[in-house]
Amino acid sequence: MAAVVRTLILSTLAAVGLALVLAGGALAEPSPLELSAPASPAAHAISDIYWVVFGVALGLFALVLLGLAGALARSRRAGTDSEPGPLTPRTLGLFAAIPVAAVVVVAVVVFARLSAAQDAPAAGAAGTLQVKVEARQAGWTYTYANGATASDRLRVPTGAVVRLLLTSADVTHSWWVPALGGQVRIYPGETASAAFRADRDGVFEGRSTVPSGRTFDRLTIAVEALPQAEYDAWLEQAAAAKGGSNSGG
Amino acid sequence: MEARRSAAPAHVVPWQNGRVVRWLAATNHKQVGILTVLTSLVFLLVAVAYGLVMQAQLAVANNTIVSRNGFAALVTMHGVTMLFLVVLPAVLGLATYITPLLIGARDMALPRVSALSYWLYVFAGVLITATWLSTGGAPKATFASLVPLAQGDFSKGQAQTILGLALILLAVGWLLWAVNTLATVAGRRAEGMTWCRLPVFVWSATVAAAVLLVTAPVLAVATALLVLDREAGTHILTGSGSARTYDHLFWFFAQPAIGVMAILAAGISSEVIPVFSRRAIAARRPLIVAIAAIGLFSIVSYGRHLTATGQSSWAESVFMIAALALVAVAAFAVAVWVATLWGSRPRLTTALLFSVGFIVLFSVGVLASLFLAAFPVSWQLAGTTLESAQLAYLVQGGVLFAVFAGLFYWWPKMFGRVLDERLGKLQYVLMFVGFNTAFVPQFMLGVLGLPSGVATYTNPDWEGYQVSSLVGAGIVAAGILVFAFNAVRTLLAGTRVGRDPWSGDTLEWFAESPPVPQNFATLPPIESARPVRDTRRRLKAAGG
CATH class of the missing domain: 2.60.40.420 (Cupredoxins -  blue copper proteins)
Structure with missing residues (x-):
């Protein structure tokens, strides 16, 4: 029991640590969370993609931390000798669907903003x-x-x-x-x-x-x-x- | 035994029976595995020392405690040592130790080949470390031996050639490990140990072997071309396009090699987490499929290291999709481990703590790879310290934490004594806190525009980040020293344990601790993936 409490404290510390890192990063000048201020159309487009990736990565990481904290907290209630059964196909489907959906979002945004991120006019274009x-x-x-x-x-x-x-x-x-x-x-x-x-x-x-x-x-x-x-x-x-x-x- | 010794005092012991020689001449998978892991831990101390010196140089802007040449050498040696002499050998050594025990075999299929793999590794490691003594010092062209920087015109002296020869020896050793492991899993399973009942770790070792079988020869060939150019003037990798060709060959090995480390780490965690959660892994077959998919996609996605080299958008897209698929399957595996802990009653041993740490750090490494997979973002961030931090989270963070989980888990099997749990938890806290303190700032510096591998910088705003990294690296080093102390103390005076100190599921816990040379005198019936648990329950039912 004490071990579980210790782990809960540690996982809370981890969450606080993550929040501090993000808050400190957001407040620092220049911010170490954002790409240097874009000064071209291509850099703007890449920055847009960057923020989507940032959101997706942070969202998935938050799910992992929540899952771990939940797993360690829930275990206190279990007291029986019986083992939990294997995951249902529905849970497995969810476990597959969430990461797939997340990376599909990344791919879609990359393809949507690709030409802008390249911003490469044909050679010899006027001007x-x-x-x-x-x-x-x-x-x-x-x-x-x-x-x-x-x-x-x-x-x-x-x-x-x-x-x-x-x-x-x-x-x-x-x-x-x-x-x-x-x-x-x-x-x-x-x-x-x-x-x-x-x-x-x-x-x-x-x-x-x-x-x-x-x-x-x-x-x-x-x-x-x-x-x-x-x-x-x-x-x-x-x-x-x-x-x-x-x-x- | 004492009686026999005193009865024949004049008897000449055959030379093979000496205490040291028995280890030097060992071919038994247990001795070879233990030697490999312990050797990798020695190189870990070396690699950490390199890292501390580098970070001390970087702590202050315009610092000059290390010369520019010296720093380039440290960058190269740190990368080569950490990846190829520490983490990869550590996971392969653990696999050599545990695979035959997990499948109920007496030994690897090719015991002398096990020993050859190990001695190739030792020889290569000594050669690489000895390059400091060569004319001009250690190699300076990064762990990738960048062409043409690594060629004669730009890297004089013998170091780069010695590194090349050592890498060829290592690649041959890994290839032999792969053949040996595949032969063992295919041919040496005990009766009843069907493919479907193989422990997840054995599946990991099989996938890892298949990947190395395909990719290790490519490293050997690419490196041989470079060595030939340097020493025989063959001009194979000179001229237009050859630097690009070399980069493709190198990453066709290196990206899957990182995958191999991750796969074996995943295998270790898939053994440790269920046992300490007192339940079966939450989704065995889907997890095995995911691990196999990590192997496949880590090969196909190799080209994501070659963004911004002028390849077509089509090529960039294919590599991105493979890299994204890699992230998705790795995230699925993470979900299965978390689900295994969910609703169970975990015993928070050091082994489980390191597995939880593995899940966290591995997740960061995998998710940070999204920045490098989404290729337009990679055009901004490839080659920065964000990329090296991402690699560190996967390898030094994720995989090394899994190695420590495996060591705390299997140490009683290896030596019959259990590592001190209190020291283990101290080590865990030091390493987890230190690691994040060291590498989170490197993510940030990468976004701010610092390439990895620069000897110094002029911007004083970056000093705070670098000092944090130095402090973190120091804390990690302290954690590793705690482990060294714990290991020595345990070997000398640790608590002795019986066959099955953790109530394990798999066959190694049926063997003596440490196992007899042929591993098992008898085997329990194998009717599921958890034969030892089955036996325990049967005995309990019979007894009660």
Whole structure:
């Protein structure tokens, strides 16, 4: 009996612990429960799917905890020697139906929001800005159509569709800027592509998620979304600087 | 025995009969199983030490107590050791110990093969750990030996080659375990032990063996290609597309290997929970089907580790559906275990507590995999510490808790002495609290955008999470030390028990504790899945 009471206390502690974790997560700034503030249509769509998955996972986990707490609490009442019989087909059906329904919800939401989560306009679509991105263990190089290059950050005009053609000069990397959308793996010898549209100005941080050796922690990404006019001015200047350095060298 | 010893003092004992040699030359499944489990516990101490050093480095932003190279080596060694030298061998070793006893057999079908599997594991484990001493130190290309990072241009020195050779030895050992287990279950069941009466654990071992039979050779081949490239300049895994090919081969092994660990953990829990709930498992056949389905879907869903590699939406969808099916069948199994506890009168032994802990942590691991199965979300979270925390909840949390449940349950059978329950409960509380304190913050850091495996970070906001993980890891380590103390103390002076200390259901409780070399002098009639319970009731009816 005392053991059962102890277990009840422990399971209450577990529930309180879960509640504290969720409450603490909700209050912290930035919240460790939500994906970084979406700044592109794709990131918005992924965030929507994320919350559905979060709800489904939390709901099922709550059922498990409730079931365990109920099982341990109920046992106090049982006093007979007889064994409970096997589960009825109806209970079994319920045990199968609840998880299946839960994962079907996840699948439906994924398929419903998939095209939005990809937000990948056809290559060469009007107004598409194409940038070549080369990944190296030591950092990133961005090459624009007019020959301008940059390695500190990727500058793009806010609202434009940006298509990246990503290659790696050494090992496998990935391109991941959470606020702008999902990651893309960059295998050496292949050209990966990614597309995004920043829907507000700002600097968005990201990084590679594929371990790449001793400089992995420094392989960070910064994408700066600028108003079109500022972007144009920067691009012209960068191309001129590039041209100047070329003729000088 | 004393009399015989004094009667022939000058008699030369054959070398095979020495106390140490008897263990070193053992082929009996009980000795091999015990050796495997104890060896895996030694590597557990090593893995926990790696984890503590890593977490100490991560506790503070911009920390430099471990060099970047050193950290990459720790990441690799922690992953390899925890998965391939601790958790997988622990469950396979338990299976080797208990499977013949559960089916009423004298031994495994191929006793020398049991011993070979074990010594391959020991040799590989020593090789892997010894890479710290090689030129350039331990391997640094993660436990997946990422191509091309693991190739000669980027990983100089011998460590990566040694790791590759050791992985091939391990894969061969697992393949031999699979063949041995299938042969034993198929051919060595006692009379009356039909397939329908096999304990759930034996079904788990059978499914696990079938999965390893298919997947272990793939690891051996993928690793051999890498080793050939490194040492013989074959250029098999160079050029466009080969890194992708290698990733597919590796995960075709690794995802099902995690499934194998989960399947055997499920088998352990399906033995422990009914006995301490004093009833039959609530739905035997559906549970067995679910365990088999976990095996199947863990193979088919391997590609969910390859999201965002540019594969088609069709491929992403198929892998997602398999991964979702995996979640659904695992959730069904959880429901059956909870239902078994429901309305029963559980005896809250340490073994049952660890099984309850297994249910909770395993559920978290399974449900967190939804974030990685729903592939657009995986585009955000794959490769982050959320993914490593999810894996930890499945493997170091779920499966390792089931291993401890199995150890507390079967220890009296193994050694004839019962582990101290009070120390066991202390260990349980330390490990459960410590584990969650360590890994919940890692889920959160992943959502905040921290990839796993980075040597340091600049954001001071993350220090609180990392310090919590360090404290939690320390508490887990304390729990494991409590177990080590308990194990040694019990072996020296534990309470001796008879054949059946827990009122068990299955045949191992009919054998002596510890069993004689051939396991059983006689067997009870086997007329159901719970022959020992049947016998107990028959005796009671006859006596009363």
